[in-house]
Amino acid sequence: MAGKTLWRSQTVYVVDYLFCYCVLGMWYVRQSVYTDFLPCHSGGGRRPLIPLSQSLLLNNYPPAKRSVALSLWAMTVIVAPICGPILGGWISDNYHWGWIFFINVPIGIVVILLSLQTIRGRETKITRQPIDIVGLVSLVIGIGCLQVMLDRGKELDWFSSNEIITLTVLSVVALLVLLIWELTDDHPIVDLSLFRSRNFTIGCVSISLAYMLYFGTIVLLPQLLQEVFGYTATWAGLASAPVGILPVILSPIIGRFAHKLDMRMLVTFSFIMYAVCFYWRAYTFEPAMNFAASAWPQFIQGFAVACFFMPLTTITLSGLPPERMAAASSLSNFLRTLAGSIGTSITTTLWSDRESLHHSQLTESINPYNPNAQQMYQKLENMGMTHQQASGYLAQQITNQGLIISANEIFWAAGGIFILLLVTIWFARPPFGSSGKASDGGGH
Structure with a gap:
């Protein structure tokens, strides 16, 4: 997230592979105890794809064409509201909701193959920077606790639950540590x-x-x-x-x-x-x-x-x-x-x-x-x-x-x-x- 290091194009392959692997895993173990573990890793593969694709467009298109590139990027992102609800609803009604995970795998494979052809040889310069361990740990704890709190809050009646109170306190403390640390660190993971x-x-x-x-x-x-x-x-x-x-x-x-x-x-x-x-x-x-x-x-x-x-x-x-x-x-x-x-x-x-x-x-x-x-x-x-x-x-x-x-x-x-x-x-x-x-x- 810091952006001090410009990622190589191979990063796209890694996160896409991770996403495909985890959604395939969720399809196989959708009834097991790993259904909370694998979505977290799926998010780790899915979340970088949007900023990665956006930054690749901005860095590979000349300034005069960036607006067109961003519009085409937005158009493909917007396709999800058309296909997602219809396809997901049809699968849930006629088959099993677990198949919703499985359909991501062939699409992910196609993306990997297309990426290998289109962005090969466009690796950007890498600048080695120290890893901000304190910032990274604070970010993971703060946002992780916040997300779990948001997901389980309604189910547990929010702050009447000790679990929600604990998650909130951990999130607030971790994010405060993150804020203070990132403002003073020479190589912050979040460039405030x-x-x-x-x-x-x-x-x-x-x-x-x-x-x-x-x-x-x-x-x-x-x-x-x-x-x-x-x-x-x-x-x-x-x-x-x-x-x-x-x-x-x-x-x-x-x-x-x-x-x-x-x-x-x-x-x-x-x-x-x-x-x-x-x-x-x-x-x-x-x-x-x-x-x-x-x-x-x-x-x-x-x-x-x-x-x-x-x-x-x-x-x-x-x-x-x-x-x-x-x-x-x-x-x-x-x-x-x-x-x-x-x-x-x-x-x-x-x-x-x-x-x-x-x-x-x-x-x-x-x-x-x-x-x-x-x-x-x-x-x-x-x-x-x-x-x-x-x-x-x-x-x-x-x-x-x-x-x-x-x-x-x-x-x-x-x-x-x-x-x-x-x-x-x-x-x-x-x-x-x-x-x-x-x-x-x-x-x-």
Whole structure:
């Protein structure tokens, strides 16, 4: 992550091989005690692929073509929202969820073979640097404990659990040690001096917070469709997938004309479209909603996604010398991924907690003194239900209503935060393209 050492192209082969090995292992041992061990190593192989591919593009393309390269890179990254939900849902519905791991292996092998052909002979210069052992250990402990805490927090009722409290304390202490150590070490594993750049700081904050909101709602939507509306995993995937259609079409076009555009305008448009789609979804989500009502906001949200990754990445990396691109790309992608994990935990926890609140409030209206409730009981009993069956039916309807209301509250809040983020991005200073560096005076 430090970026002091420019990795050889062979690093791509290593991390890709590690990823393939671990997902294959997870397929074989998906019912064993190793299912927690192998995903950790899979993450170790998967996480470097994005910053590695990004830094390779930036270092191998001339400055005039970097916007196009980043757009094509973003387009391939965005394909996941199209294929992932549909393919994963279809496999889960028709076979076994373990096969989801297995399909990564042939794809990984193809990537290794293509990489051998395309980046052979492009090894970069290696600068030997001392390994920051203290920083590395602090980073692993701090982020590891944080990730486990986020994953298990909801299951263990958060801070009512001693395990969660212990993980939180360990994470905070380790990250504080990391922060203090990295500010004073001569060869830090995390190059915090990057935050002296105004554009890098603003870009990291904007892309991390925006991705936290985006990813949290992406996780929420399929769960809502399956739990409330009875969608299968396949149909939930089909309803979520349209978000990736427009970015695939628009990303090359945006990259082609990026040098003529102000990146802040593109990001502003993206955040406005995110807010519009979240408000639209919050307004239309109701028990009688059909498939189109869930799919159309996802499709229109594609405009926001298309103007999200490439412009924000360009702003984040603008003004940095080539030798710092790898460090900047790694750190910004790390923070974005971490924000996505935090967003998932916050979203699912809020959804559950707010559902409990709304369920309690709605249940108060079901009493012998409410004529509407008695009328509903009478109607259900006339349909052949017993009083107990009618009570169970109404309880399920109340649960569904609580889930919908709490999800809509999250959508409303996410839309509002995107509007607030509009202000942040305008503190970045141009130029953002390849013609020059951002003003250093504004970066410190």
